[in-house]
Amino acid sequence: MAGIQLSNLRKQFGTVEVIRGVDIDIRDGEFVVFVGPSGCGKSTLLRLIAGLEDITSGEIRIDGRVVNDLEPKERGIAMVFQSYAIFPHMTVRENIAFGLTIRRENRKAVEQKVAEAARMLQMENLLDRRPSQLSGGQRQRVAIGRAIVRDPSVFLFDEPLSNLDAALRMSTRQEIAALHSQLKTTMIYVTHDQVEAMTLADKIVVLRDGEVMQAGEPMHLYHQPANLFVAGFLGAPSMNFISVTVAAVDASTVRISAPAIDGFAVEKSGHGFTAGQQATLGIRPQQLRLAPKGTGPLNGRVVLTERLGSETIVDVRLNSSDIIVAALPEDTILHPGDAVSLGFDRAHAHLFEETL
């Protein structure tokens, strides 16, 4: 097991800088998820840690040791690829044992480790099959098995679930979570799926354009997003944003005004807002509640309703013509064109200095 420190890490491909000064501290045994949209550099970051790409500048430490110039095999890592990357010409057994046989480990010990991994992943009966005879989920488990047997100090997962169907994705996600609690090994997991990030991570690192937007515990990021990007990226449906003007400020509250919501105060202590400044109000769809007609700070008409069973998602066009999304209880019955008033707890409203 090992902690990982990335210091001012940079990576350039030609003249394009894809990783721009990343600093991340990963504790021993932590499950860290790198999340962000396509092209944000999360996979590149993982490949830099694995040693599959050379860094341009900065420093990577694994278990206190600088590994900048070490080959992947010298870093004590195991990696699971999005495409599984299991060898099609070898049986499952040979695939799992590959890293061990390369190191010429004792045959008995290899057999024992393979059997143990197979048992842990419930694929004892698949050992003599070839990858072409396996389903996607089984192939993914072979890839995980190959990583486990080497007893690495760090596991790297590069979007391991993106080729699986929804049901399998959920069960494999749970298996990975169980694996982490069993092995207690440091794991770094790359995904663009914020649900995977929220459910698996001890710590989430949100990336955008090669920079860390925010890092921290999932619920911390969810409740206290540092910026519009993180606020919009985590949570489904996405947070609603409304352009506002700061009307007045005091020590603990910021009074805002906007065409949609006049004279509304948000509690925000230690803020740096000044009166007259443009800002953005953020409200999660789950925080919105139906209020008696005409009383809520947000008034408008229903545009679309989607009944998901556990909740009803309602798109509302405000009188200011902004559209906001509300996640309402499942028994809410509304129809397009209905006039509604929406209220929310001001303690749960977010105010960002950035403008839309």
Next chain:
Amino acid sequence: MTLERKVRLSGLYLFLGFIACIFVLPIVFMVMSSLKPDLQLLSDSSSMRAFLPVGDIGVDNYRDAFSRAPVGLFIFNSVFITATTLLLSLFLASIAAFSFVFIEWRGKAVVLAIIIATYILPFETVAVPLLLLVNNLPWLSTEGVTWGWLNSYQVQIVPWIIRALEIFLFVQYFRDLPRDLVESARVEGASWFQIYRRVVMPLSGPVIATVAILKFLEMYNNQFIWPIMVVQEEGLRPIMVGLLYFFQLNTAWGEIMAYLTIITVPVLAFYLMLQRAFIASIASTGVKG
């Protein structure tokens, strides 16, 4: 099956049969002619009898062919030269291509471009410089270091081991292999050579078969001018040079046909052995043999 479909299929098979005939008939002609005395062979050649085992049939031409030239020795020479070149070619071309595709090193794009550019040079352009070169190269043998490679096996093997085409075919094939496989092998701790031997080559059956067949045909069928230039000793000559024996003094067509039939057998055997992989690779890469 409807009548219309039956008719259409019959038409298709007739057409394909006709095309197949165009390729097969010369071989049938060769084999049939090898069984006939020269006079009959020449008179038959103006009619369909040329393709049929009719008239005075026998194996005299084979006996005469063996007595006119050391056929067995020529076949051995050709097979030995071809097999050695082929194995070395497969190994060196694939390992060069592996380095071009999977290993990062400065200037590899330029080097590859230069190698591929040499493909457009016809052999005739380099024949004389090559002759001068091999005439001045050292070789370590049981007699110590000797200079000049003329009259040897190595002079017929070494210059032919690698040509741009083989490297190019391997490069193209390797580029299509999933990179993740190589990277995961690296993470698992495999050295470059282990990745080459245990991951990349076992997955390269089609391209190995393609290169093997192309190389075999090049070495076995087409080695003519170069051996004449560099080998005077009869005991080292390949089959195609042996063909000249049958045009000396009086041209014996029946014996030529018998000789050609004999030397065609290894080609057919080799092709049949690799046929499946060869067709698969042509179908998948679009490379024409």
